[in-house]
Amino acid sequence: MPGKFSPATIKTMYLKTEGLILRQTDYKDRDRLLTVLSRDYGKMTLKARGVRAKNSKLSSTCQLLTYGEFTLTDYQGYHVITEAEPKQMFYGLRNNLELLSLGSYFAQVVEVVSQEDSPDPALLSLILNALYALSQQSRPQKLVKAAFELRIACLAGYEPNLMGCPVCGDPSPNRFNVSKGCLQCKDCGGEVFDGIRMPVSLGTLAAMRYIVDCPAKRLFAFTLPEAALEELNAVTEAYLCTQFERGFYTLDFYKSLLLQ
Numbered sequence: 001m002p003g004k005f006s007p008a009t010i011k012t013m014y015l016k017t018e019g020l021i022l023r024q025t026d027y028k029d030r031d032r033l034l035t036v037l038s039r040d041y042g043k044m045t046l047k048a049r050g051v052r053a054k055n056s057k058l059s060s061t062c063q064l065l066t067y068g069e070f071t072l073t074d075y076q077g078y079h080v081i082t083e084a085e086p087k088q089m090f091y092g093l094r095n096n097l098e099l100l101s102l103g104s105y106f107a108q109v110v111e112v113v114s115q116e117d118s119p120d121p122a123l124l125s126l127i128l129n130a131l132y133a134l135s136q137q138s139r140p141q142k143l144v145k146a147a148f149e150l151r152i153a154c155l156a157g158y159e160p161n162l163m164g165c166p167v168c169g170d171p172s173p174n175r176f177n178v179s180k181g182c183l184q185c186k187d188c189g190g191e192v193f194d195g196i197r198m199p200v201s202l203g204t205l206a207a208m209r210y211i212v213d214c215p216a217k218r219l220f221a222f223t224l225p226e227a228a229l230e231e232l233n234a235v236t237e238a239y240l241c242t243q244f245e246r247g248f249y250t251l252d253f254y255k256s257l258l259l260q
């Protein structure tokens with residue numbers, strides 16, 4: 001009968017959404033708090049009760065970098081998970097520490113960019129596609145990392161100006177200013193060029209233009225020789241950290257693995 005809800009009915013008013021687990025924090029003895037980028041509600045904090053107990057039916061889905069469908073109920077100010085079903089586990093990341101740590105870096109950047117109560121389909125697609133590429137090992141790690149970094153900078157509102165040198169108009173200058181987010185020639189000076197500049201070869205510049213403009217589905221569909229890929233990586237990483245004015249501990253950890 002409309003308008004007549006018993007207390008039991010109110011208690012079982014569930015919310016269902018799909019989302020990617022960006023971070024997990026152990027809580028109390030057996031619980032875990034999950035930071036999730038959900039498809040419908042943007043960034044959310046979900047509580048997985050009893051997830052660290054041996055027979056928990058939530059434990060397979062409620063782990064870092066899993067994309068799942070979550071059924072939620074509100075309890076004591078928390079969104080509590082009552083059911084969880086995995087949609088994509090990215091198995092290729094689970095037994096490879098290097099890939100897992102790079103995926104964790106992607107997740108930390110997404111956590112910084114995403115907002116509560118603000119669904120962001122482009123952001124969710126970007127990280128799901130990036131994790132999938134890493135997991136399948138279908139594209140070089142450095143290519144996925146560089147493309148992710150520059151594309152997410154654009155989504156966050158820091159799209160660089162790659163038209164040409166703002167002073168002389170040269171269409172293919174050999175420096176990129178990561179502080180100003182624009183190209184510059186080696187010898188062109190002026191106030192506009194304060195800040196940190198880094199070398200960019202023609203190949204790197206072409207890749208940057210591609211990453212900024214290509215359709216989302218084609219983001220990783222380019223190739224670069226190893227040397228240019230190194231250069232591109234250095235530029236996109238410095239650009240992201242400079243524009244966001246911060247570092248990422250997950251990035252530091254990933255890079256420490258590469259040195260070993």
Ligand SMILES: [Zn+2]
Binds near residue numbers: 165166167169
């Ligand atoms: Zn110039």
